[in-house]
Amino acid sequence: MALHTSTFMVRKSATEQISVSIVDMPCAAEGLSLTTWSSAGILSNLLHKLEVGKIKAVQSDDVKDDFAILELGAGTGLSGLSAAALWGQRALLTDLPTIVPGIQANVDLNAHVLREHGASAVSGTLDWTKPDMVSIPKSDNQRARTFTVDEVNGFPIILAADTMYTEEHPVLLSQTILRCLRRSPSARAIVVYAMRVAYIDHMREFWELMEAGGLVAEQEGREEIDLREWDDEKLHEWSVWKWKDL
Numbered sequence: 020m021a022l023h024t025s026t027f028m029v030r031k032s033a034t035e036q037i038s039v040s041i042v043d044m045p046c047a048a049e050g051l052s053l054t055t056w057s058s059a060g061i062l063s064n065l066l067h068k069l070e071v072g073k074i075k076a077v078q079s080d081d082v083k084d085d086f087a088i089l090e091l092g093a094g095t096g097l098s099g100l101s102a103a104a105l106w107g108q109r110a111l112l113t114d115l116p117t118i119v120p121g122i123q124a125n126v127d128l129n130a131h132v133l134r135e136h137g138a139s140a141v142s143g144t145l146d147w148t149k150p151d152m153v154s155i156p157k158s159d160n161q162r163a164r165t166f167t168v169d170e171v172n173g174f175p176i177i178l179a180a181d182t183m184y185t186e187e188h189p190v191l192l193s194q195t196i197l198r199c200l201r202r203s204p205s206a207r208a209i210v211v212y213a214m215r216v217a218y219i220d221h222m223r224e225f226w227e228l229m230e231a232g233g234l235v236a237e238q239e240g241r242e243e244i245d246l247r248e249w250d251d252e253k254l255h256e257w258s259v260w261k262w263k264d265l
């Protein structure tokens with residue numbers, strides 16, 4: 020079976036772009052086949068506009084387990100690969116176990132792009148029902164390992180694109196972000212979703228849970244997709260979260 024590969028141009032600055040290639044491997048989880056969703060396109064192209072100065076201030080010696088960026092529900096991994104390349108950081112791209120080979124294929128496909136930008140990426144399992152357990156399978160240049168995320172070794176940057184589409188997701192996603200986001204003033208979680216009418220209540224519940232857990236949206240906005248390029252709800256909402264008390 021021929022696999023479909025797409026090229027995404029991701030904005031690095033007003034004048035520069037990075038090219039990220041994505042292959043849709045034949046993976047599925049919970050009835051959903053692997054594909055790249057419009058939220059990942061929005062998130063990737065939003066990164067250059069954010070207060071990157073603060074995010075860039077994360078130095079490698081501040082990063083336990085070597086990862087500056089954690090992507091949740093990565094799917095094909097476009098957002099995590101884009102963030103790693105844009106910021107020259109090391110990213111951990113996670114999803115349910117059956118999706119991980121599809122992420123790894125895209126990590127491999129973009130190895131040269133990551134290298135050119137002083138970045139790297141690794142795929143692994145992080146199931147939001149067990150939000151503190153990360154498993155990284157063995158690959159050519161990576162030993163297998165499992166670790167627990169705790170108060171001390173959280174991630175400085177978390178990305179989540181199109182990860183709220185069942186009634187369980189507001190609780191699961193917020194509990195995972197609250198567990199995995201580093202307790203640091205510069206830590207940020209970036210969340211994007213399509214504003215599908217059926218999920219509006221889930222989105223509001225998610226905001227309430229994030230705020231109840233001690234986070235506050237530092238930046239938020241809405242973007243429209245180009246319907247010639249994507250087949251989804253036109254309007255998307257994005258938000259950048261930080262710890263309120265730090």
Ligand SMILES: C[S@@+](CC[C@H](N)C(=O)[O-])C[C@H]1O[C@@H](n2cnc3c(N)ncnc32)[C@H](O)[C@@H]1O
Nearest residue numbers: 048055056059092093094114115146147180181
């Ligand atoms: C709609 S897709 C979005 C994929 C990608 N972020 C994008 O925007 O292209 C949702 C992703 O969340 C993952 N997911 C769903 N439930 C999950 C869970 N409990 N733990 C981890 N990932 C989960 C799915 O496997 C899927 O890859």
